[in-house]
Amino acid sequence: MSKARALSGIQPTSGSFHLGNYLGAVRQWVELQNSHDTYYCVVDLHALTAGVDPAKLRDATLASAAQLIALGIDPEKSTLFIQSHVPAHNQLGWVMECITGFGEASRMTQFKDKSAKSGSDRTVVGLFTYPMLQAADILLYQPQYVPVGEDQRQHIELTRDLAQRFNATYQEIFTIPEGYILKAGAKIFDLQDPTAKMSKSASSTAGLIELLDTAQANTKKIKSATTDDGREVRFDEDKKPGISNLLTIHSAFSGRTIAELESEFDGKGYGDFKSAVAEVVTSHLDPIRERTQELLQDKGELTRLLKIGAEKAALVADETVRKAYDALGLIPRG
Numbered sequence: 517m518s519k520a521r522a523l524s525g526i527q528p529t530s531g532s533f534h535l536g537n538y539l540g541a542v543r544q545w546v547e548l549q550n551s552h553d554t555y556y557c558v559v560d561l562h563a564l565t566a567g568v569d570p571a572k573l574r575d576a577t578l579a580s581a582a583q584l585i586a587l588g589i590d591p592e593k594s595t596l597f598i599q600s601h602v603p604a605h606n607q608l609g610w611v612m613e614c615i616t617g618f619g620e621a622s623r624m625t626q627f628k629d630k631s632a633k634s635g636s637d638r639t640v641v642g643l644f645t646y647p648m649l650q651a652a653d654i655l656l657y658q659p660q661y662v663p664v665g666e667d668q669r670q671h672i673e674l675t676r677d678l679a680q681r682f683n684a685t686y687q688e689i690f691t692i693p694e695g696y697i698l699k700a701g702a703k704i705f706d707l708q709d710p711t712a713k714m715s716k717s718a719s720s721t722a723g724l725i726e727l728l729d730t731a732q733a734n735t736k737k738i739k740s741a742t743t744d745d746g747r748e749v750r751f752d753e754d755k756k757p758g759i760s761n762l763l764t765i766h767s768a769f770s771g772r773t774i775a776e777l778e779s780e781f782d783g784k785g786y787g788d789f790k791s792a793v794a795e796v797v798t799s800h801l802d803p804i805r806e807r808t809q810e811l812l813q814d815k816g817e818l819t820r821l822l823k824i825g826a827e828k829a830a831l832v833a834d835e836t837v838r839k840a841y842d843a844l845g846l847i848p849r850g
């Protein structure tokens with residue numbers, strides 16, 4: 517029997533991924549490589565919605581691909597590619613826009629959050645239509661699973677609705693995908709504002725643990741993480757969001773349960789606990805940062821690997837576009 521397929525993507529909206537991207541998403545991508553037929557992409561077209569800086573985008577795109585490989589995505593096992601190298605994404609993206617209701621798109625909370633931050637004059641239409649391009653990114657590859665963080669749940673729901681709508685109205689073309697979202701680690705919070713998710717595009721990087729930042733900088737950020745006035749290291753997301761976030765992070769890296777950590781730090785202060793979190797995080801990130809830097813020394817090799825990935829991806833994606841266009845009555849060129 518052939519393996520089930522999984523697909524996901526990450527935006528090059530920053531030169532470095534952060535802990536949430538890794539724990540909420542990429543770590544599962546790596547695991548799924550052994551049991552699934554996996555497709556992973558750096559979604560550079562989506563990054564245009566966050567404002568365009570060509571030099572930064574070029575660097576961040578290659579740095580994203582290098583980080584994925586450093587984190588364990590093996591281009592021999594997975595199809596690893598850059599979204600804009602496969603034009604089928606835009607070709608199906610438009611179809612998705614044409615079957616999405618305006619009201620339906622208006623309900624996307626990520627659009628509301630992101631546009632509220634930048635104000636309506638600086639919000640581009642692409643940010644509004646982003647979930648439809650994302651639906652196309654997914655449906656092109658007919659995956660059963662989409663490993664993502666909690667913040668993407670609503671977009672996956674929309675993707676499923678659009679696939680079902682297309683299948684029911686035109687032809688059964690799309691596989692209905694399921695989100696693959698973990699219980700723990702699916703939402704890592706900002707260290708300075710533990711009620712907001714950690715985000716690449718946050719206005720300040722003070723609460724972000726970036727994978728490519730130095731151990732000293734990350735230790736400093738962990739030690740100055742916002743916590744409550746108490747002393748007890750206890751998991752309570754309502755009353756102790758900062759400490760709970762740090763417990764989640766420690767547990768994800770050390771493999772110890774939250775209960776074990778609570779008893780280990782029973783009677784010790786926040787200072788000791790934060791030092792332990794900093795230690796476990798930086799010891800895991802050091803080799804990843806070094807490996808990323810090595811990979812970025814040979815941009816020719818990275819580009820070669822990404823070209824092979826794009827060619828493999830296009831074979832699947834073009835076939836889906838052909839079927840979808842045919843079902844819609846768009847006639848072939850002949």
Ligand code: ATP
Binds near residue numbers: 540
């Ligand atoms: P941006 O702020 O530009 O949207 P981002 O940090 O949200 O960047 P994305 O590229 O949008 O990162 O998302 C990549 C993956 O990381 C997605 O699967 C997303 O759900 C996941 N992810 C993002 N932030 C977190 C977080 N704080 N905790 C867990 N998973 C996250």
Ligand code: MG
């Ligand atoms: Mg995001």
